Amino acid sequence: MLLLGEKRDGGLYTQEEIEIARAAGERLIDAQASAAMARRLMELQRQRLAESQVIDQRTRRVLHDDVLPQLHTALLMLQAGGAQPDAISLLSDTHRQIANLLHTLPPTATPELARLGLLNALRHAIENEFASAFDQVDWQIEPATAHLAERLSPLAAEVCFYAAREAVRNAARYGRPGTNTRPFQLTVAACWPNGLELTISDNGVGMGFAATSQGSGQGLALHSTLMAVIGGTLTASSAPGAGTHITLALPNAAETEPAQPLTNSFGGATFAA
Structure with a gap:
């Protein structure tokens, strides 16, 4: 809705001023529509993450609580009844494959995020998942920064965590120099x-060389999009032989804040949508 009040000088609006006011009002309406779409997209992303976690936990539960015990019972019954060796071998292979699947499923991050916070959960992931990938890990995080990071919304913290872990995973997989004898170092600063x-940051071969030779970087493109969804950014800088630097930025707007109404003024005109 566009309301044009009296001009400050008491004069009449010209046709040009009316057109400018109309264009400004349409721009504000477009801005509000874009903000509404962004909020809906964030809700869809939050729902997708939640559904993915539910499916993962359900898979783990069914395999561990139902499938494996049933297979184990079948093995015991076949062995007790003198069944054919081929059947026992087949069930044994199935049992082993499912057990390996449980071990290779990636650990869920949400409980660790809720319990430890974003930066502590990232430290835990690096120390447990990538302990042998780097010769040295340097942490440059002040306690005050870790405390402030806990103010991030759960969705923002989770998206940032996965993006950071992807950056670490790329460094661990593609960054180590093949012939250089210098220690391979990872630096995490906040x-x-x-x-x-x-x-x-790492001091490895550089993302340019790794992306050309081994195909890294596609995951970072996906996480860059997810960061943009929550109002953040992901930037990468790298050069062959000079290491890689990935920066994740989450402004204060990434915290949970109530939406503010759109208001503006033009002369004596007030716009509201």
């Missing part, structure tokens, strides 16, 4: 100038 800035 600060809070105007929101969280998390930097993942």
